[in-house]
Amino acid sequence: MLYGISNELFISNVQSLVDNESEANTKATSSFGWTRYHNLAEIESWLDDILATYPDVTEGFVVGKSYEGRNIRGIKISYKADNPGVFIESNIHSCEWITSATATWFINELLSSTDDLIRDLAENHDWYIVPVLNVDGFVYTHEKDRLWRKTRQPSSYSSCVGVDPNRNYDVHWMENGGASDDPCEWNYAGPHPFSEPEVKAMSEYLGSIKNKVNVFLAFHSYSQLLLAPYGHTADETPDNFKDMMKVAKAYADAVDALPYGTVYKYGSAAGALYRASGGANDWAYQEGIKISFTVEFRDEGRFGFLLPPAFIIPNAEEALSGIIALLDECKKLGYLHLN
Ligand SMILES: [Zn+2]
Structure with a gap:
């Protein structure tokens, strides 16, 4: 997101937003749904239910372990052999x-919807979905510090804890000021690429199925953006950048066609947002995955990270429509291959 640019303008009382959010969470029932935000234990127990309910088409996987020893879990959804894969x-x-x-x-829509478009989406792609990659940080946001x-992982030379995991992939790491070498900064890239066990595990897992x-x-x-490679420089773009912009436009147009009035912009990360090196989508692109995006969801800064739970489903509907259109365009352009 746009650190330090728009948030001060819009979020004048962060604490009241945090209080409203926890009030919504306290009032809620114990069942899983999308009218409030859930903690990691709730998400994992829901995932177990999903795996048990749809055993023929789902498979759980473990990406690896976090610094604090938690499993990083994912789900593969596959209705038939040879489908193109989406991660x-x-x-x-x-x-x-x-x-x-x-x-x-x-995930729930892919498995339970009876809508023709969604059935087509679900059954003609293989899905690999990791709902929470930074599990330690996620638990910390629920228990200690919402933001x-x-x-x-502690630093060996600073009292500041943690690394920005999306600056820690081994791709143009720390180039052009796309991240910080200060452990106390929000975009600290870590002592070396893949220093974070979560990021290293993710790269090994994705690498093994790329x-x-x-x-x-x-x-x-x-920020409502689709960001293509590269993050470390705006002076250079991937060889299929024009295709990626067509694909991004398809997503943005699909969101625009919904009644919510949400506008997505798109471009390269360094061009449309700011220089950010060592990100997952640049790494995936470097590994040969030719359509590789960071998708920045709602909003544009009014609530920021504290997006009220009432917007979960509208945002998710936008993502669903956007992804259907994005994959349609990928298919037209010849990027979806039988595997
Ligand atoms: Zn982010």
Whole structure:
């Protein structure tokens, strides 16, 4: 998101937003749904239910372990052999709760919707979805600090804890001022690439299946943007950048066609947002996944990371429509391959 640019303008009383959010959470029932935000234990127990309910088409997987020893879990959804693969990484930034809320809603739609478009989406792609990648940080946002963004691994030379995991991938790491070398900064890249066990595990897991994955999407908030490679420089673009912009336009147009009035912009990360090196989508692109985006969800700064739960489903519906259109365009342009 646009750190320090728009948030001060809009979010004048962050504490009242945090209080409203926890009030909504306290009032809620114990059942899983998308009218409030859930903690990691609730998400994992919901995931267990989903795996038990749809055993023929789902498979749980473990990406690896976090610094604090938690399993990083994912779900593969596959209705038939040879489908093109789509990978969704979500909640690498732990304060971005709308990302895992959207990812879980999306999983539920893929498995339970009877809508023809969604059935087509679900059954003609193989889905690899990691709802919460930064599990330690996510637990910390629920228990200690709602706006925590980084991992929870201490630094060996500073009292500041954690690394920005989306600056820690081994791709143009720390180039051109796209991240900070100060452990106390929000965009600290870590002592070296892949210093964070969550990021290293993710790279190994994605690396092991990359030949089956045609599209990589990293869910973030906020700013309403689709960001293509590269993050480390605006002076250079990927060789299929024009195609990626067509694909991004398809997503933005699909969101625009919904009644909510939400506008998505798109471009390269360094061109449309700011220089940010070492990000997951640049790494996935470097590994040969030719359609690779960071998707920054709602909003544009009014609520920021504290997007009220009432917006979970509208945001998720936008993501669903956007992804349907994005994959249609990928198919037209020849990016979806049988695996
Ligand atoms: Zn983010």
